[in-house]
Amino acid sequence: MSDGPILAVERLRVAYPGRGGSIEAVRDVSLSVGAGECVGIVGESGSGKTQLCLALMGLLPPGARIEGAVRFAGAPDGAPRAVRGERIAMVFQDPQTALTPHLRIGSQMAEVLVHHRRVPGSQAREAARSMLARVGIPDPAGCLRRYPHELSGGMRQRVLIAMCLLCAPQLLIADEPTTALDVTVQAQVLELLARLRREQRMAILLVSHDLAVVAGLAARIVVMYAGRVVEEAPADALFRSPRHPYTAALIACAPNADGPIPARMATLPGQPPGAAERFAGCPFVARCDRSSDRCRHEPPAMVTLDDGRRFACHEPLPA
Amino acid sequence: MNAAVPPSPLLEARALRVEYHAARGLVARERVIAVDDVGFSLEPGETLGLVGESGSGKSTLARAILRLVPVAAGEVLWRGEDLLRWDRRRLRERRRGMQIVFQDPFASLDPRMAVVETLEEPLRIFESGLGRRERRARVLRMLERVGLGADAMHRYPHEFSGGQCQRIGIARAMMSAPELLVCDEPVSALDVSIQGQIVNLLADLQRESRIALLFISHNLTVVRHLSHRVLVMYRGRLVETATREALFAAPRHPYTRALLAAVPRVPRPGAASADPSRAAMPLAPDGPAGPVVGGCAYRARCPFAAAICAARTPELEPAGPDHAVACHRREAQTP
Numbered sequence A: 001m002s003d004g005p006i007l008a009v010e011r012l013r014v015a016y017p018g019r020g021g022s023i024e025a026v027r028d029v030s031l032s033v034g035a036g037e038c039v040g041i042v043g044e045s046g047s048g049k050t051q052l053c054l055a056l057m058g059l060l061p062p063g064a065r066i067e068g069a070v071r072f073a074g075a076p077d078g079a080p081r082a083v084r085g086e087r088i089a090m091v092f093q094d095p096q097t098a099l100t101p102h103l104r105i106g107s108q109m110a111e112v113l114v115h116h117r118r119v120p121g122s123q124a125r126e127a128a129r130s131m132l133a134r135v136g137i138p139d140p141a142g143c144l145r146r147y148p149h150e151l152s153g154g155m156r157q158r159v160l161i162a163m164c165l166l167c168a169p170q171l172l173i174a175d176e177p178t179t180a181l182d183v184t185v186q187a188q189v190l191e192l193l194a195r196l197r198r199e200q201r202m203a204i205l206l207v208s209h210d211l212a213v214v215a216g217l218a219a220r221i222v223v224m225y226a227g228r229v230v231e232e233a234p235a236d237a238l239f240r241s242p243r244h245p246y247t248a249a250l251i252a253c254a255p256n257a258d259g260p261i262p263a264r265m266a267t268l269p270g271q272p273p274g275a276a277e278r279f280a281g282c283p284f285v286a287r288c289d290r291s292s293d294r295c296r297h298e299p300p301a302m303v304t305l306d307d308g309r310r311f312a313c314h315e316p317l318p319a
Numbered sequence B: 001m002n003a004a005v006p007p008s009p010l011l012e013a014r015a016l017r018v019e020y021h022a023a024r025g026l027v028a029r030e031r032v033i034a035v036d037d038v039g040f041s042l043e044p045g046e047t048l049g050l051v052g053e054s055g056s057g058k059s060t061l062a063r064a065i066l067r068l069v070p071v072a073a074g075e076v077l078w079r080g081e082d083l084l085r086w087d088r089r090r091l092r093e094r095r096r097g098m099q100i101v102f103q104d105p106f107a108s109l110d111p112r113m114a115v116v117e118t119l120e121e122p123l124r125i126f127e128s129g130l131g132r133r134e135r136r137a138r139v140l141r142m143l144e145r146v147g148l149g150a151d152a153m154h155r156y157p158h159e160f161s162g163g164q165c166q167r168i169g170i171a172r173a174m175m176s177a178p179e180l181l182v183c184d185e186p187v188s189a190l191d192v193s194i195q196g197q198i199v200n201l202l203a204d205l206q207r208e209s210r211i212a213l214l215f216i217s218h219n220l221t222v223v224r225h226l227s228h229r230v231l232v233m234y235r236g237r238l239v240e241t242a243t244r245e246a247l248f249a250a251p252r253h254p255y256t257r258a259l260l261a262a263v264p265r266v267p268r269p270g271a272a273s274a275d276p277s278r279a280a281m282p283l284a285p286d287g288p289a290g291p292v293v294g295g296c297a298y299r300a301r302c303p304f305a306a307a308i309c310a311a312r313t314p315e316l317e318p319a320g321p322d323h324a325v326a327c328h329r330r331e332a333q334t335p
């Protein structure tokens, strides 16, 4: 595809000082994304997905301790944030806090272009308007005049997506980008992202709890649990035959859109270890139905197979 | 809305209308009708699903029935009393019974309050007789029910993930044992296991205490699981209301049909092809350039649109038992 990945993350750790020892938000994550590729990240709530994204953007709060390496082909490690800002864009999980409250949408969007691309103001506004239309905002000209609090949750989310796409980034990091969209608009936005990926070779790192959304857009999926990658596989292989017990449980919990409605929704009993917890063996051991004594004491090493799959488990499910 | 409404529901909205005055020019304001002529009722122990286009007025409707935004016209009856006429004191007393989990979990928690303070607050206000130990014990029990542990108690909102904040919001709302719980996208930031846990918890609470739920979500799979009846909104108006069974088996409004057709599917292990979802994603046709005035708001996207659709706004009309549709051409939409 290209000479190498556009993004390479190696052994990334993010920790915060806490009351009784450090809080490990990201414990050990390595992954890569190629140009024009979409990689999905799924995993339990609190497993470090957002912290990982913020680390990639260089946007972690001051108290954070970071270890490991992040390489971005378009900008060397440690490049000023402005360089990254132009080539990497992120759709935040909480659009509310990502928009400036007292500025109209039009000014905020135009500013991105004027600032990064030195596009004249009137042209920037027109570009903003047409991008809003592409993400399905019904009255884009009217939307430009609004303040963020005057928009619905899903409209704010689309404004953020449009704002990110304006600069034609090489890498789009999208953290739960479609949670506030109805499924018809969601389909439209996903289709737009897929097109930009194909036509402009925009790489996408897509974080979502919606397995169906990830399955629809990502060619490769990374599964996170307790701050670590526990499995990675091509999307079709992952759904067809998950190897890590957590991945299998996650897929089993996804409710069916059709068919009979069960009395209770499927869940995974127990809780993941907290970010402040230390564990000697496998983080999933307390909830795993395949666990053995070994799992309690020995952390499972990551096994990488020829077909690009990898997983960290002592007793993986059969292929 | 329909003839079968029993004498006194817990909550009833009649011909509700909510307007905003949004920024237009430097000082000019433009009137936005966010909710227009919406009526529904909710029984104790019932779950009403509310789905619809993004920006169609779902959050606004939820806020309006709790008096968190001003209502321009219509009535909201709480056990038969118009709550829009309650004075401040009355409202404060009754608030306990009606709680909301907001769509944006980050913005709705007080950043200066540790989780334990946030969760104890309703107990301090509504059950001031409780001792400190009992309060703590209840907070702990609730945290466990939403899948968070004791170590969450002394941390602050910014130290939590999106899904964790959302669960704190749910726990806070439930601390005061409400009769009505409005949930605005309560599960969208949760992984499927915790999503299932929260949905089961809501169902348990409903069984234990006949709590009524207004459940707003874009996740139609969850709405289908949890709701007894479902309302569908488009551009501020109800376009279809039905029992869950009727809505999912025989949707009548073209928008409802488009919505159900667009639900992406999770590929299942063992299934032959990996990705049926991608093929099933239809592109939503572009909406009109400006706000729609008069007529059916869906007509620019509707494959059935006819002349009458631009001329008159369709009203909700019966389309079966406990089923109503606002479409001039509903006869063309036979299930």
Ligand SMILES: Nc1ncnc2c1ncn2[C@@H]1O[C@H](COP(=O)(O)OP(=O)(O)OP(=O)(O)O)[C@@H](O)[C@H]1O
Residues within 6 Å of the ligand: A016, A023, A024, A025, A026, A044, A045, A046, A047, A048, A049, A050, A051, A052, A061, A093, A274, A275, B158, B159, B160, B161, B162, B163, B164, B189, B190, B191
């Ligand atoms: N500023 C902070 N200080 C301390 N701990 C933090 C901080 N920010 C996040 N955490 C912790 O780091 C862990 C990972 O959080 P993160 O937001 O990355 O999760 P996530 O995978 O994005 O979850 P979700 O799916 O719920 O959004 C969580 O346990 C969270 O409580």
Ligand SMILES: Nc1ncnc2c1ncn2[C@@H]1O[C@H](COP(=O)(O)OP(=O)(O)OP(=O)(O)O)[C@@H](O)[C@H]1O
Residues within 6 Å of the ligand: A149, A150, A151, A152, A153, A154, A155, A180, A181, A182, B020, B021, B022, B023, B032, B033, B034, B052, B053, B054, B055, B056, B057, B058, B059, B060, B061, B103
């Ligand atoms: N404070 C406000 N001032 C002006 N207009 C507003 C305000 N709040 C909401 N609106 C407008 O009212 C309409 C309905 O918004 P609402 O938030 O109720 O939609 P929603 O159905 O909850 O959408 P979503 O699914 O995206 O959350 C939108 O067009 C929005 O732009």
Ligand code: SF4
Residues within 6 Å of the ligand: A244, A245, A246, A282, A283, A284, A285, A286, A288, A289, A290, A291, A292, A295, A300, A312, A313, A314, A315, A316
């Ligand atoms: S290492 Fe052991 S406990 Fe961990 S997932 Fe594999 S089988 Fe389960």
Ligand code: SF4
Residues within 6 Å of the ligand: B253, B254, B255, B296, B297, B298, B299, B300, B302, B303, B304, B305, B306, B309, B314, B326, B327, B328, B329, B330
């Ligand atoms: S009233 Fe007309 S435009 Fe509206 S949904 Fe029915 S057929 Fe379509």
Ligand SMILES: [Mg+2]
Residues within 6 Å of the ligand: A049, A050, A051, A093, A175, B161, B162, B163
């Ligand atoms: Mg997150």
Ligand SMILES: [Mg+2]
Residues within 6 Å of the ligand: A152, A153, A154, B058, B059, B060, B103, B184
């Ligand atoms: Mg909303």
